[in-house]
Amino acid sequence: MPLSAARQVEGDAPARAILVGVDFGGKRGFDDSLDELALLAESAGDIAVARVIARRKAPDAAFFVGSGKADELKELVQLHQAEAVIFDQALSPAQQRNLERHLGVAVADRTMLILEIFGARAQSHEGKLQVELARLQYLSTRLVRRWSHLERQRGGIGNRGGPGEAQIELDRRMIGERLKNIKKQLEKVKRQRSTQRRARERNATFRVSLVGYTNAGKSTLFNALVNAEAYAADQLFATLDTTTRQLHLDGITRSVALSDTVGFIRDLPHTLIEAFQATLQEAADADLLLHVVDGASPELRAQMAEVQRVLDEIGAGAVPQVVVFNKLDRMDDTKRPRDLLDAIELPSGERVTRVFVSAKTGEGLDLLRTRIAEATAVRADVDLNADAEPSFDGLVEPATGSEEAGVDETVRTGTYHSHA
Numbered sequence: 001m002p003l004s005a006a007r008q009v010e011g012d013a014p015a016r017a018i019l020v021g022v023d024f025g026g027k028r029g030f031d032d033s034l035d036e037l038a039l040l041a042e043s044a045g046d047i048a049v050a051r052v053i054a055r056r057k058a059p060d061a062a063f064f065v066g067s068g069k070a071d072e073l074k075e076l077v078q079l080h081q082a083e084a085v086i087f088d089q090a091l092s093p094a095q096q097r098n099l100e101r102h103l104g105v106a107v108a109d110r111t112m113l114i115l116e117i118f119g120a121r122a123q124s125h126e127g128k129l130q131v132e133l134a135r136l137q138y139l140s141t142r143l144v145r146r147w148s149h150l151e152r153q154r155g156g157i158g159n160r161g162g163p164g165e166a167q168i169e170l171d172r173r174m175i176g177e178r179l180k181n182i183k184k185q186l187e188k189v190k191r192q193r194s195t196q197r198r199a200r201e202r203n204a205t206f207r208v209s210l211v212g213y214t215n216a217g218k219s220t221l222f223n224a225l226v227n228a229e230a231y232a233a234d235q236l237f238a239t240l241d242t243t244t245r246q247l248h249l250d251g252i253t254r255s256v257a258l259s260d261t262v263g264f265i266r267d268l269p270h271t272l273i274e275a276f277q278a279t280l281q282e283a284a285d286a287d288l289l290l291h292v293v294d295g296a297s298p299e300l301r302a303q304m305a306e307v308q309r310v311l312d313e314i315g316a317g318a319v320p321q322v323v324v325f326n327k328l329d330r331m332d333d334t335k336r337p338r339d340l341l342d343a344i345e346l347p348s349g350e351r352v353t354r355v356f357v358s359a360k361t362g363e364g365l366d367l368l369r370t371r372i373a374e375a376t377a378v379r380a381d382v383d384l385n386a387d388a389e390p391s392f393d394g395l396v397e398p399a400t401g402s403e404e405a406g407v408d409e410t411v412r413t414g415t416y417h418s419h420a
């Protein structure tokens with residue numbers, strides 16, 4: 001039995017959960033609908049039985065929401081016979097503890113949900129280690145109802161008090177030991193990876209990585225491009241482990257590898273980004289990123305910005321990108337582009353190629369393949385005659401075409417982004 005004894009996300013009966021979002025007024029990224037939180041909860045095996053929005057100027061130190069709202073939540077818990085209350089924002093350990101005592105049910109925040117989903121999805125040895133590292137780091141500051149194995153053994157939520165003090169002390173010590181152990185194992189995996197990386201560099205494979213917001217359709221696109229059967233589902237974080245396949249492109253003899261990897265999300269817990277360094281490194285080491293966007297999502301701007309933020313954080317901000325607007329088949333007729341290929345401005349102001357596709361129907365995929373093939377050609381030339389090609393100066397020149405111009409020929413997939 002692992003220390004982390006989380007409730008098994010897939011196996012157990014779903015918990016009835018109340019979702020809570022607190023609007024602090026005008027702050028970036030507040031999701032009024034709580035739709036994404038609901039999807040996260042569903043992906044973690046909960047059912048949302050009610051949604052509550054609170055408005056405050058600043059978080060309450062004790063309860064995050066005000067005490068009036070906390071009382072209201074308590075009534076709702078009883079009314080809906082809820083077993084958990086899930087907050088869209090991060091709670092401090094003290095707030096979480098206080099709320100659990102006050103409400104008498106498990107209290108979780110967004111971070112915890114994401115950690116739970118990751119925990120249930122991790123397949124590879126490395127993935128599991130990374131998730132456990134993130135989870136223990138989070139846990140070491142808070143021992144709470146939802147993850148307490150005492151609760152699990154008793155088999156009932158809703159008892160007052162939570163785990164006993166002696167047990168908490170014991171857990172803390174064990175967590176410390178386990179953390180040390182996992183870090184050591186991950187070091188070893190990291191060394192193996194850098195050996196593999198050196199081998200790949202020697203054989204001059206062109207590496208393409210799919211990146212993007214969770215549920216954008218990366219795995220579906222991966223399957224369509226390489227004829228694979230990677231797990232794709234209408235869930236957040238369906239993919240955790242990296243899968244890599246050879247990508248065959250007409251007329252290209254150079255070996256091209258395509259990787260599908262973990263999706264990003266708003267407020268991705270920092271502990272996870274840190275723990276998943278090795279997996280995310282895949283993107284930073286790529287020669288080309290296919291930034292997959294759910295072209296039918298009303299949130300696509302914010303999602304793109306979030307992806308770009310994480311890319312910068314993991315050192316992949318300067319890797320050349322092609323932006324892929326997926327789910328063309330679901331786009332409003334009025335929003336359907338005239339041209340499936342044009343240019344788009346990244347948050348950094350950089351203009352890069354954009355291709356519209358439907359991974360589902362296959363529309364636009366030929367165009368995308370051509371674009372990838374062109375990118376491999378550019379990079380191969382750069383590698384082979386690094387200093388003998390003055391025409392490559394165009395690569396670093398800012399594009400000047402107008403948005404209306406459709407295909408902007410000055411925009412090349414080989415463009416390096418600069419970030420302020």
Ligand SMILES: Nc1nc2c(ncn2[C@@H]2O[C@H](COP(=O)(O)OP(=O)(O)OP(=O)(O)O)[C@@H](O)[C@H]2O)c(=O)[nH]1
Pocket residue numbers: 212213214215216217218219220221231232233234235236237238239240261262263264326327328329330357358359360361
């Ligand atoms: N209509 C439509 N649906 C799509 C398309 N591409 C993907 N989907 C659906 O979108 C959902 C998510 O697809 P995935 O391929 O799992 O997305 P992902 O980006 O790999 O997601 P994570 O691995 O969870 O981060 C699935 O239900 C897909 O069937 C598309 O082109 N059109």
Ligand SMILES: [Mg+2]
Pocket residue numbers: 218219220231232238239261
């Ligand atoms: Mg996926």
